[in-house]
Amino acid sequence: MLVVKAVLKKGWEYKKIGVLAVVALALFVIGLVITPSTKENFDVGREAGRKAATEADSGSLSQKAGIVEPKWKTYSSDEYEFSYPSSWIVVNPEETGMEMEPSPEFIIYPSLDEEKDFAANINLVIQTFPFLAPSAKEQADSAGELLEILGSGTGIKNYKQVEFTTLKVGNIEAGVSTNEYIISQNNLAVKNQQLIVPLGQKSYILTLTCAKDEWEVYEADFQKLINSFKLK
Numbered sequence: 496m497l498v499v500k501a502v503l504k505k506g507w508e509y510k511k512i513g514v515l516a517v518v519a520l521a522l523f524v525i526g527l528v529i530t531p532s533t534k535e536n537f538d539v540g541r542e543a544g545r546k547a548a549t550e551a552d553s554g555s556l557s558q559k560a561g562i563v564e565p566k567w568k569t570y571s572s573d574e575y576e577f578s579y580p581s582s583w584i585v586v587n588p589e590e591t592g593m594e595m596e597p598s599p600e601f602i603i604y605p606s607l608d609e610e611k612d613f614a615a616n617i618n619l620v621i622q623t624f625p626f627l628a629p630s631a632k633e634q635a636d637s638a639g640e641l642l643e644i645l646g647s648g649t650g651i652k653n654y655k656q657v658e659f660t661t662l663k664v665g666n667i668e669a670g671v672s673t674n675e676y677i678i679s680q681n682n683l684a685v686k687n688q689q690l691i692v693p694l695g696q697k698s699y700i701l702t703l704t705c706a707k708d709e710w711e712v713y714e715a716d717f718q719k720l721i722n723s724f725k726l727k
Contacts, residue, residue, distance in 0.1 A: 612706075685704060689703075
């Protein structure tokens with residue numbers, strides 16, 4: 496059985512950057528929000544984001560009409576690739592001072608804004624099953640069943656699957672689950688999309704999340720990112 500283990504190292508506190516961890520528990524897939532940050536790392540992340548934005552000459556994500564569309568770059572590994580806004584920062588989860596099981600392959604987020612309590616973010620978890628991975632629909636639907644059993648003990652409440660749509664990633668039957676929930680600790684409303692791509696014994700789970708009141712800002716870019724995802 497796999498569980499979430501979020502260890503905040505010395506000097507870390509819940510703050511500013513929202514890091515979405517996808518947790519596999521048996522055949523269930525749910526999204527949890529973990530928000531660690533130190534003042535020092537917050538400043539470093541913010542400056543790195545400003546530098547990246549300047550080099551990319553792209554400004555912020557989801558620019559309004561009349562402003563040049565931000566540039567995108569490709570993130571590639573031996574197993575997968577996708578496009579993301581070039582001004583966003585890519586970090587190894589270990590660099591955040593967190594230990595998570597299962598551990599995301601990466602965390603991607605925009606430059607941090609001190610005025611906001613939550614930062615949009617993207618991560619990917621590759622889950623290995625003992626047998627063939629369940630279908631995307633089965634994994635997505637199981638989230639609600641698990642949360643009904645565990646309740647607020649997961650750190651979130653009022654979880655709701657808003658929509659599930661099927662799509663092809665190459666020749667693979669995949670799916671996108673759109674979900675809403677509230678972080679129990681601070682009552683922050685969150686919305687996310689999870690691209691679930693089962694292949695053999697593995698399931699690739701790409702999660703894109705933001706504060707619910709910023710969904711319209713990020714929705715089109717999240718969709719573009721999801722559509723760019725490919726397995727090699």
